[in-house]
Amino acid sequence: MAAVTPSLRRSFLRLFAVQGSWNYDRMLGLGIGVAEEPLLRDLAARDGEAAYRAAVGRGAGFFNSHPYLAGLVVGATARAEHDHVAPERIERLRAALCGPLGSLGDRLVWAGWLPFLSALAVVGVALGAGWLAVVAFLVVYNVGHLWLRWWALRAGWEHGVRVAAALHAPGLQRAARLVAPAMAFAAGLAIPAGVAVLAGHVPAWSFVDLGGAAVAGFGVLWWRHSVFDGARLGLVAVLIALIVGAVVW
Amino acid sequence: MSIALCRVDDRLIHGQVVVGWGQPLHCGLIALVDDEVRRSEWEQDLYRMGVPSHIEVVFASVDEAVEQFAAWESDPRVAMMLMGDLDTARALCERCPSMRRLNIGGIHHRVGRTERLRYVYLSDGEVATLRAIAARGVTVTAQDVPTAPPVPLEDFT
Amino acid sequence: MSSPETLLVLLAWGTLVGVDLVTMPQVMVARPLVAGTVAGLVVGEPVTGLVAGVLFELFQFDVLPVGASRYPEYGPATVAAVAAAHGAVEPAGLALGALVGLATALVGGLSLGLVRRLNTVAVRAAASRLEGGDPHAIARVHGGGVARDAARALLVTAGGLLLAAAGRVSVLPVLETRTGALVAAVAAGVAVAAATSGTLRLVGRGRDLRWLVAGIVLGAGLLWLR
Numbered sequence: 001m002a003a004v005t006p007s008l009r010r011s012f013l014r015l016f017a018v019q020g021s022w023n024y025d026r027m028l029g030l031g032i033g034v035a036e037e038p039l040l041r042d043l044a045a046r047d048g049e050a051a052y053r054a055a056v057g058r059g060a061g062f063f064n065s066h067p068y069l070a071g072l073v074v075g076a077t078a079r080a081e082h083d084h085v086a087p088e089r090i091e092r093l094r095a096a097l098c099g100p101l102g103s104l105g106d107r108l109v110w111a112g113w114l115p116f117l118s119a120l121a122v123v124g125v126a127l128g129a130g131w132l133a134v135v136a137f138l139v140v141y142n143v144g145h146l147w148l149r150w151w152a153l154r155a156g157w158e159h160g161v162r163v164a165a166a167l168h169a170p171g172l173q174r175a176a177r178l179v180a181p182a183m184a185f186a187a188g189l190a191i192p193a194g195v196a197v198l199a200g201h202v203p204a205w206s207f208v209d210l211g212g213a214a215v216a217g218f219g220v221l222w223w224r225h226s227v228f229d230g231a232r233l234g235l236v237a238v239l240i241a242l243i244v245g246a247v248v249w
Numbered sequence: 250m251s252i253a254l255c256r257v258d259d260r261l262i263h264g265q266v267v268v269g270w271g272q273p274l275h276c277g278l279i280a281l282v283d284d285e286v287r288r289s290e291w292e293q294d295l296y297r298m299g300v301p302s303h304i305e306v307v308f309a310s311v312d313e314a315v316e317q318f319a320a321w322e323s324d325p326r327v328a329m330m331l332m333g334d335l336d337t338a339r340a341l342c343e344r345c346p347s348m349r350r351l352n353i354g355g356i357h358h359r360v361g362r363t364e365r366l367r368y369v370y371l372s373d374g375e376v377a378t379l380r381a382i383a384a385r386g387v388t389v390t391a392q393d394v395p396t397a398p399p400v401p402l403e404d405f406t
Numbered sequence: 407m408s409s410p411e412t413l414l415v416l417l418a419w420g421t422l423v424g425v426d427l428v429t430m431p432q433v434m435v436a437r438p439l440v441a442g443t444v445a446g447l448v449v450g451e452p453v454t455g456l457v458a459g460v461l462f463e464l465f466q467f468d469v470l471p472v473g474a475s476r477y478p479e480y481g482p483a484t485v486a487a488v489a490a491a492h493g494a495v496e497p498a499g500l501a502l503g504a505l506v507g508l509a510t511a512l513v514g515g516l517s518l519g520l521v522r523r524l525n526t527v528a529v530r531a532a533a534s535r536l537e538g539g540d541p542h543a544i545a546r547v548h549g550g551g552v553a554r555d556a557a558r559a560l561l562v563t564a565g566g567l568l569l570a571a572a573g574r575v576s577v578l579p580v581l582e583t584r585t586g587a588l589v590a591a592v593a594a595g596v597a598v599a600a601a602t603s604g605t606l607r608l609v610g611r612g613r614d615l616r617w618l619v620a621g622i623v624l625g626a627g628l629l630w631l632r
Contacts, residue, residue, distance in 0.1 A: 003488075017431070021525050022521075023522055030551070057536070097524040122464075144431050184615070184617035194598060195629075198597065202498055202591045206497075206590070212595065214598040222469070222603045229477070231465060238432055242505070249584070
């Protein structure tokens with residue numbers, strides 16, 4: 001057990017900027033180090049300045065994960081430093097947390113919770129809810145977001161090197177299982193809903209152009225995505241339409 | 250089925266692998282080949298946490314992987330094989346002649362390595378290892394996610 | 407044309423939206439639907455904001471949300487699109503918004519890569535102090551990254567707003583004919599294609615594909631009934 005439990009509040013706040021210095025060498029590393037540092041301060045008094053600096057330096061090394069789950073590694077490694085776990089073991093723990101935290105967070109949030117709710121917001125707009133749908137999206141999304149960040153930091157600190165146990169939390173596993181089909185269903189609803197919103201703002205005679213662009217665009221984006229992403233294809237298509245309309249017609 | 254992707258990535262199982270590749274390939278089996286992870290229960294436990302329940306993860310040492318390679322290739326599910334470093338990849342390429350393609354998905358910054366691509370850092374020794382792999386007739390390309398274009402070996406070494 | 411006050415508020419909002427995407431606090435005001443709706447309220451045209459928001463929210467679904475891969479940035483782009491579209495008759499507004507927004511999104515994406523490159527340079531310059539665990543050096547390099555991203559978001563939004571102003575003068579008259587309808591329809595069509603292909607890629611061929619198809623069928627059915 002740690003002799004003292006430092007306040008997690010400062011780390012929690014710093015974690016909101018964990019990706020602030022995203023770079024190719026260390027990815028989130030510096031952000032992790034900055035967020036972990038307040039939890040390591042009492043090491044300076046207990047074990048000396050050199051031990052504190054060594055721990056901070058380890059904390060700021062290469063790391064990559066989902067930003068909302070980064071608190072798990074911050075809490076777990078800070079706790080391990082407090083428990084005098086060997087540096088090699090801490091490095092190994094950090095290395096082993098990168099992938100799983102990234103994968104779990106991407107599945108839970110970037111490919112789950114976020115597109116699920118944003119798709120529902122599009123459906124809400126199509127049903128006439130207007131900006132209320134957008135407010136509801138922001139509120140509900142961030143309830144989940146803030147809970148996940150806080151849970152991650154607390155669970156990391158509580159479990160230390162045994163942080164894998166925290167990831168077995170039944171709620172988390174159930175959420176990961178349910179959010180994928182929910183996202184798929186909501187995204188399915190959002191596609192015709194989005195068509196309805198946009199079609200309401202172009203004249204009926206141009207629906208055939210809309211449909212043609214959708215079919216041709218899908219073909220390009222599905223089979224040639226490494227050449228054309230959505231924005232590139234969109235810009236090229238819009239410019240062609242502009243030239244055709246202005247010059248050829 | 251066959252092994253749809255043989256990938257070197259020092260983060261092993263992460264979002265690009267599970268969501269980026271796993272979803273479009275409809276992957277059902279991940280073979281994670283790494284001698285150290287094979288010996289470490291707690292690391293295996295962590296890596297399993299990152300994977301949805303419909304994907305089975307098998308942990309193997311290099312020796313075990315050589316034995317099981319044919320079984321993974323004939324598995325009815327779509328399989329992906331992940332390796333954490335190039336020595337593992339070279340050992341497998343030498344001992345599993347049916348492995349014809351190698352994807353470099355991410356090898357990150359470490360002292361002694363220089364940046365070759367945004368997500369590929371290699372020491373001179375590692376470049377030599379990759380060339381040796383390619384000299385065996387294995388097609389080596391770097392590609393982080395399936396929506397990005399693959400980069401041939403000669404363009405990043 | 408908007409008042410200078412309105413433009414300043416849009417510039418501030420676009421900057422916040424740009425910083426939110428990666429740097430902080432990631433509360434997802436960076437989502438096009440949020441960015442566009444607020445921009446619409448700022449210019450006094452909520453519907454314009456919602457429509458641009460939906461358009462680029464569909465484009466956003468094309469971005470594979472994993473890791474370091476390159477992607478366009480749709481948040482400040484949506485703000486610029488609303489600035490371009492407001493006050494114009496439909497569908498010319500939507501058409502100009504699409505043009506300005508897509509160009510800004512590509513520039514935004516490139517700028518994200520540039521900031522990451524500059525951050526990498528800063529990290530390498532401070533390498534020895536970072537390795538030594540100097541907490542002040544770590545905080546300084548990290549803070550530099552945050553500042554760079556804020557400057558980036560400001561510049562991208564400013565560029566988008568300039569593009570919007572230029573577009574209103576030079577391109578809008580052309581779009582106020584039936585050309586505008588063609589451009590808007592093509593933009594909407596590609597947006598739908600982007601949302602469909604991106605979602606299909608994310609959902610994969612497993613069990614969840616059935617849920618996606620069920621959603622599309624139910625949504626289309628409800629649409630038809632209405």
